[in-house]
Amino acid sequence: TFVTQLLPCAKAVSDGYPAPPVPVLLSFTVLSLFLSITPVIGWRPWPNQKINASDLQFGGSKKYEGSSEFVHLKYHMGPVFTANITVHTIWYGTWQKTQKRIIREFINSISAVDSKPPAVSGWWKTVQQYTDQTGANISRSVSLGPEKNDRFYSHGKSLTRLSIQSVIKSAVTARTRPMPISPKSGLYLLLTSDDVHVQDFCGQVCGFHYFTFPSIVGYTLPYAWVGNSAKLCAGLCAYPFAVPNYIPTLKPLKSPNGDVGVDGMISVIGHEIAELATNPLVNAWYAGQDPVSPVEIADLCEGIYGTGGGGSYTGQMLNGGDGATYNMNGIRRRFLVQWVWNHVLSYCTGPNALDQ
Template sequence: MKLLSCYSVLLLLLLLCFHEALSWSTEYTQFSQAENYEGSSDLISLEYHMGPVLASAINLYIIWYGQWNPTHQGTIRDFIDSLSSSSAASSYPSVADWWKTVRLYTDQTGSNITGTISLSGEFYDTGYSHGVYLSRLSMQSIIETAVTSRSRPLPLNPRNGLYLVLTSDDVRVEDFCRAVCGFHYFTFPFVVGVTVPYAWVGYSGSQCPGMCAYPFAWPKYSGKPPPSDGIMRAPNGDAGVDGMISVIAHELAEVSSNPLVNAWYAGDDPTAPTEIADLCLGLYGSGGGGGYVGKVYKDAWGNDYNVNGVKGRRFLVQWVWNPVKRRCFGPNAMD
C-alpha cells in the first residue's frame, strides 16, 4: 500500500507539472484585438523577476514537423539568418536592427540578450512521429524524438540551445487558430532529459490565415468587409508564411527575454505573464494602435514590409517593448 501510495503521489505531481505547463505557456494570440498605442507607458508594469535571459550565443535548431513547402522553408531560414548581428549585411532598417531592441534586456549580472543567433541544425519529421493531432505538451515529445533519432538527430544542447518546432498546414495543434498562433516554454527533464527553452509556431495558410496571418488576411468571422487599405500584401508572396514569420519573431523575442518564465514580464500573475511582445500586439509602425498597424513601407510591387533581411528579403514583423524608451518600438519608427 505504501508503494502504491508513492506512485499515486508521483502521478499527481506529474499531472500538476503538466497543468503548470499549460498555464504558463506564453501565447501569441490574435493581435487584431489589441488596443495598444505607442505611448501608453504609464499603464505598463514590465518588471524583471531575477531569472535568466538568453545571453550566450544561441544555437537555434528547427524541427520541421510534417510536409513542408521548400520555398516556405527557404523564407523562414532567411529570416533566421537575418536576425544575427553577424548577418547584418542588410540595408537599414534590418531584421538585425529590430533585434537590437530585444538585446536591451539584461539579466541580474547586467548581461544583455545575445546578438548572435545561428541556425545550427534542422530535423525533418516528415513521418508525423506523433500524429497530426497534437497537444501543447506534444512539442516536448517531438523535441525528444528529434534528439534521439537514429537518423541525423539534433544535438541535445542545454548550454545554449533553443528549439523551434514548426508544424505544417495539415497538422492540428491544441488551441491553434482558436486561441493561439504560437507559444514558448521549456522542456521537462523527465521528457527530454534536460531543461531547454523551445517555441512552437504553426503554419496558418490554410487553417486560419485571418487570425494568425493577419494583416495579410482578414478575419472571416468579423462580420465586416475588409477596408480598402486594411489588407496588406505579403512581402514574400504567401500570407501564411509571412504571417508565420511575425509570430516566430514574437516568440523568439519572448523566449529570449523570459526563457524560464521568471525573467521579464508584466502583470501580477506569473502563470499568465504579459511579455515584451505581448505588450505590442498589432503594432508594426509609427502611429499604430486600435487596429491600425502603423506606418510601414511598400516595395515596387506594392508589398508591405518594415525591415530588410539577407538576400534582399523583406519582412513585416511586430514591434516589441523598448525598456529604455518605455514604449513599443521598431527600427522603422519615424521618431
C-alpha cells in the same frame, strides 16, 4: 503556482545533464496539473474579439505605440540568453523548400548587420538591451543550428502541448543525427505545417513558448511552437495578409514573399524568439505578478508594426514597388515583424520608426 513549483527542477538540469528518474506518481501529478491549467504563454495578432474594420485602416494616435506609464516590466532574476543563440528547427509535417528558405533567412537576418535599413538586425537591437543579473546583455548572435525533419508526422496530425514536447524528445534522442542538447544557448523551434492541428491553435494562440519537462524530454530546454495557419485560420494568424471572415469589407495586404501562411508565421516566430531570449524559463523579464500568465516584451506590442500603432491600428508600414507590405529588410528578402517593448523608453519600438 504551477510554474514556480517547476522552476527548481528546471534549474537542476539547466546544465544539460539528464534529470534523475522521477517517481511515477509525481510525473502523473505534474502532467495532470499541466493538462488542467490554461495556456501559459501564447500569441495572436489580434485579441479574441471582433474589431471595427475602420479602426484597422484609419484609427489610432500617431504617437501611441503602446506607451503607458502603467506598464511595469520587471526583471525577476532568472536567466536570459546572453551566450550566442543557436536556433534548432524541427520541421513537422510537409514543408516546401521555398517555405523553409523564407524562414531560415529571417532567422539568419537577425544577426546580419549589412542588411539594408530598416533591418531585422535593427529590430533585434531592442531585444539586446535586456540583461541578466550580472548586467550581461542578450546576445547579438543568433544563428541556425542542426535541424530535424519530421515529414511523416511521427506523433500524428493533432498535437497537444504535451505531445509537442514528445516531438522535441524524438528529435534530441533520434538514432540518426539527434539534435544537440544545448540548454544554455539552444533555442528549439517546432514549426508545424498547414495540415497539423495543435491544442488552442487558431482559437487562442498562433504560437507559444515554454520549456520542456525533464520527466518527458530528460532535459529543460527552452522551446517555441509556431503553426502555419494558411489552411486553418489565416485571417487570425496571418493578418494583415489575410483578414477575418467577419470583416468582409477589409482587403488583405500583399505579402512580401508570396506565401501568406509563412509570411504570417514570420512575425509570430520573431515574437516567440524575442520572448524566449528574455524569459526562457518564465522567471526573467515580464510584467504582472503571476508567472503563469506573464505579459512579456512582445505581448506588450501585439499588432504594432510601425509608428502610430496602437489599439487596432497597425502603424505606418512600408510598401514595395511590387505592392507588397513590409516593415523591415532581411539579407535579401523583406519581412513584416511586430515591434517589441523597449524597457528603457517604456514604449514599443522598431527599426522602421519615423521618429528615430
